[in-house]
Amino acid sequence: MxxxxxxxxxxxxxxxxxxxxxxxxxxxxxxxxxxxxxxxxxxxxxxxxxxxxxxxxxxxxxxxxxxxxxxxxxxQTRTDELExxxxxxxxxxxxxxxxxxxxxxxxxxxxxxxxxxxxxxxxxxxxxxxxxxxxxxxxxxxxxxxxxxxxxxxxHAPAAMSTADLAEQRAAVAAFLRAARGGDLVALLEILAPDVVRTADPATLTPGMVAVVRGARAVAEGAVALRRRAREAVVVLVDGRPGLVLTRAGRPIFVLTFGVHAGRITAYDVFATPERFTLSLLTS
Structure with missing residues (x-):
């Protein structure tokens, strides 16, 4: 033909x-x-x-x-292949x-x-x-x-928590991401617990950042400063719990895990090794 x-x-x-x-x-x-x-x-x-x-x-x-x-x-060459x-x-x-x-x-x-x-x-x-x-x-x-x-x-790995806890953590993570993307300090202070702690791998830190930040105001201000990174984040299950994956040029580079209590984020940790986690879809 x-x-x-x-x-x-x-x-x-x-x-x-x-x-x-x-x-x-x-x-x-x-x-x-x-x-x-x-x-x-x-x-x-x-x-x-x-x-x-x-x-x-x-x-x-x-x-x-x-x-x-x-x-x-x-x-090691995969810096721009996943979009x-x-x-x-x-x-x-x-x-x-x-x-x-x-x-x-x-x-x-x-x-x-x-x-x-x-x-x-x-x-x-x-x-x-x-x-x-x-x-x-x-x-x-x-x-x-x-x-x-x-x-x-x-x-499609299942969540490692009850339906109620899953809904609570998913809502908190989504609210955090929405506020971080919008640079909304007030909304971040509402979703963060007063004594929230953010820890980060040294490999995730940009100049001027520190590995451990304590208190809602300091953590919220840090999230606002990094809102450009948040624009390329996706919500997934990280080892069975709602979390975030951040990308650079589309490639997964950082994983954020969260602790949530009474609807507010009490802690979140940033890791530069996505491959160490089991990532699955959050569909329910």
């Missing part, structure tokens, strides 16, 4: 392929490159294609898998984005291995049968099912 006759059929599928690649890679530019590469391969192939959707899904998935495997071999959509400049819109499952999903998926991520995205997000995913990964359908199951357990 001629490329000029394939082009309209490909364009009809471009959005789906772009969405597939973006969820696998978390990077808009890389996703676009993969989709374009798939088109070039389609236009250049002499093969008889009986299932265009399946053919394109296979090509895009294998290209993404190659990139994920290369990324896993050189994690969490930037939060809106309006504080109210930012609060909506903070709870967006799509934004949080990209952070959580980033912790999965390449094959787990591909299997999960294809099956759970795009309803591709395991019988079709197996050949893409060069695994049996049974093994592919196990990979997806393992990823699903990590992505």
């Amino acid at each position: 001629r490329a000029d006759s394939l082009a309209p059929m490909f364009e009809q599928r471009r959005d789906r392929l772009r969405g597939l690649a973006h969820r696998m890679l978390g990077a808009t530019a890389q996703a676009e490159d993969v989709v374009q590469d798939a088109w070039l391969r389609l236009a250049d192939t002499d093969a008889v294609i009986t299932d265009l959707d399946g053919w394109l899904t296979t090509v895009v998935s294998r290209l993404c898998l190659d990139l994920l495997r290369a990324r896993a071999r050189r994690p 969490i959509p930037a939060a809106d400049a309006d504080p109210e819109a930012q609060a909506v984005h903070a709870d967006s499952v799509e934004r949080a999903l990209l952070v959580v998926l980033d912790a999965l291995g390449p094959e787990e991520r591909v299997a999960f995205v294809l099956h759970d997000l795009f309803a591709v049968p395991f019988a079709e995913i197996g050949p893409i990964l060069r695994r049996t359908p049974a093994t592919t099912k196990k990979l997806a199951s393992r990823a699903r357990q990590r992505v």
Whole structure:
């Protein structure tokens, strides 16, 4: 089939392929490159294609898998590969984005291995049968099912607290993030306990910051000063408890864990090692 006759059929599928690649890679530019590469391969192939959707899904998935495997071999270079959509400049819109499952999903998926991520995205997000995913990964359908199951357990790991405590901590974390993004000192003082303590890894500190800050006023002023960082934060479960992940150029770099009592934040800690935590979606 001629490329000029394939082009309209490909364009009809471009959005789906772009969405597939973006969820696998978390990077808009890389996703676009993969989709374009798939088109070039389609236009250049002499093969008889009986299932265009399946053919394109296979090509895009294998290209993404190659990139994920290369990324896993050189994690130290991953400074700009994951792109969490930037939060809106309006504080109210930012609060909506903070709870967006799509934004949080990209952070959580980033912790999965390449094959787990591909299997999960294809099956759970795009309803591709395991019988079709197996050949893409060069695994049996049974093994592919196990990979997806393992990823699903990590992505949807349950909360490590009661429903009431979960609701209380989630509300407190969301209120903290909303106030920090808006630079709202009054709102921060309302959500912070008077004797709140903030501790931070040395690796998270900017010039002029100290590792331990005590008291609502000092902690709130520090949060206001760092509101630009808060704009790229997402709310997720951190080891089963509502917390925040901060990103730089979209990449998860800091994790914030919180202590909450009677609806107010009594402590929060900042860590520069996201990989030490189990990150999962906060969906309930």
